[in-house]
Amino acid sequence: MRNALSVFLCLVLFVTALANYTLASSIIYVNIYPPKSAQPNSINYYLKPGNDVLILFRVSAIPALGSMNSFFVTITHSGDALNYEIYNGVNNPNSPGSPIQRGGLSSPTSILFPWDSDFVNVPAGQRTKLVSPVGLRIVNTGKKAGTVSIKIGVNESVGGLVVNSKPSGASVYIDNKFIGTTPLNISGIKTGTHVVRISYQGYADRVRTVIIRPHRYEFISETLLTPANTGSLYVDSNPRGASIYLDDNYEGETPRRIDFIPVGSHTVRLSKEGYRDYVQQVWIQANQTTTISISLIVEAIRYKLSINSNPSGARVFVDGIPRGITPTYTYVTPGYHQVKLELEGYLDYEETVHITRDMLLNINLQVAEGALVVFSEPSGADVYVDDRYYGRTPITIQRIPAGRRIVTIKMPGYADWTDDVLIEPGKISQVSATLKLAGTLQVSSSPPGAKVYLDGKDIGVTPLSNSGVPEGTHNLSVELFGYKPWQGIVEILPRQTTNIFAKLEPAPIDISGLTVSPQVYKVKTPFKKDLSINFTITKPATVTVEIRDMEDRVIDVLMSNFKSSVPKLEVKWRRDISPGNYKVVVIAVDEDGNQAYREAIFRVEEESLLNWILYGIFGLLILWIISILL
Structure with missing residues (x-):
């Protein structure tokens, strides 16, 4: 009995250890x-x-x-x-x-x-x-x-951002681009300042400005507030068109109503060229609208600051505020002001100017350059940067324009080495490449003309010969429309030729990837969109595409007995039909009479009355603006 218990315990320990032992x-x-x-x-x-x-x-x-x-x-x-x-x-x-x-x-x-x-x-x-x-x-x-x-x-030079919210599941936008929903870990963000917006239906949006630093994560954690804990602010000014900043976040121009503001004290700043900035503290109450109307004071003296650059197209900042693209001008008060210009591929330009009258700045931007040190094993390999030859390894290349550069290292008998290298202004970047011995891969197929993919990369069509394939094992795929893909693993030996013959077998007729967009198709709307239908067939076939109701009655024929010699097809359709559920039916018949059938359901809805009212108001607004301009 004791021996049996010992064996059982050993077996339990073995199974437990095996559970953590993953091959x-x-x-x-x-x-x-x-x-x-x-x-x-x-x-x-x-x-x-x-x-x-x-x-x-x-x-x-x-x-x-x-x-x-x-x-x-x-x-x-x-x-x-x-x-x-x-x-x-x-x-x-x-x-x-x-x-x-x-x-x-x-x-x-x-x-x-x-x-x-x-x-x-x-x-x-x-x-x-x-x-x-x-x-x-x-x-x-x-x-x-x-x-x-x-x-x-x-x-x-990238960083990361971790965003959490209560409740979770909120949409996260960085610089107005949707990224995902909370909780969220975002990697590979370019360093610098970014605007993060957290949005959840039924809650007030939260907007944060975050500085992404290289090689580390930044953190944002927000508790979103329901409308019951928010109020509104209506801001007007004389003259109108002043920029509104609420707690240093830009909210548009006067007159403007801002909703979903958290209850409590907030700072409002109004800014307009030719007028003094106005700053005021406001108290936001729940479910109420606070109104402020400000008469801006004309700035007593303002001078014109004109800024040109060579080359043009540089972004201009005056006292940290964006002021356009060169050539440009702005009006500033007398005194000292900080001017900064930014242009990709050039060094940032910064200068403090003393304004006592109208001033013109002509600025020559300097090309941003760095250096690159390249090693290879074996040495003596040819080095190319953006297809320009620089010499043989080991080599130090001075004065390379900053930015991402394609570095290629070549040597007879070895596979080419290529990488995307970031050259930073005033810094030395380094590349160290171990070259792999290469062999020749020759691929033929029956029938010929098939695409050849080596490790997922398109390297040409059969018959082909490639003499720069690195030694070792590679995944090879040979594909031709109408035939089953041929796949295999090839062993490339250095300085030897590997011959591959792929006999392709005819593929049965099939339809895949049928999608209908949008899933909800709007009718009786002034902004009507096409219904887009996409699908793929496996071989040349005669294709028919129909719109049917849910009882299989044909509503419209979009494509009838179309002879397709390409795999991917797209069909557009636009028509007003009664609201309800419908389906797209695709039928493909090959030359032997074999048939494939696929269907996808979509819904038709009429535009709502509220949207029609909004469209009407928008149209009247456009007519009013045109009448003013004329």
């Missing part, structure tokens, strides 16, 4: 060398359903080359359902421990791994100090195989 289908190592190098800096991996890949990022701290601030990973994939997990301090790849973050993997997904600050888990909010090696596991949980592409950047 990865494949393990890929990425070595990160500060300040700017990752080897490899990009990965393409063909992932079948049920398989996974574990990427281990090993960070080497080399003081002689520079400090380690962060690395940044961008993931794209062609699968239908992928998940990811992040592990910290992975000592045993087959037992990485518990993930510090996991979730579904959309395409593209960006992840920032800060090295001199904490990694933030969302939605848990847990902060973790990263320890090398860091693991990223990607699992194909769908039914479709696909290629996962991973690009690694080191010490790039």
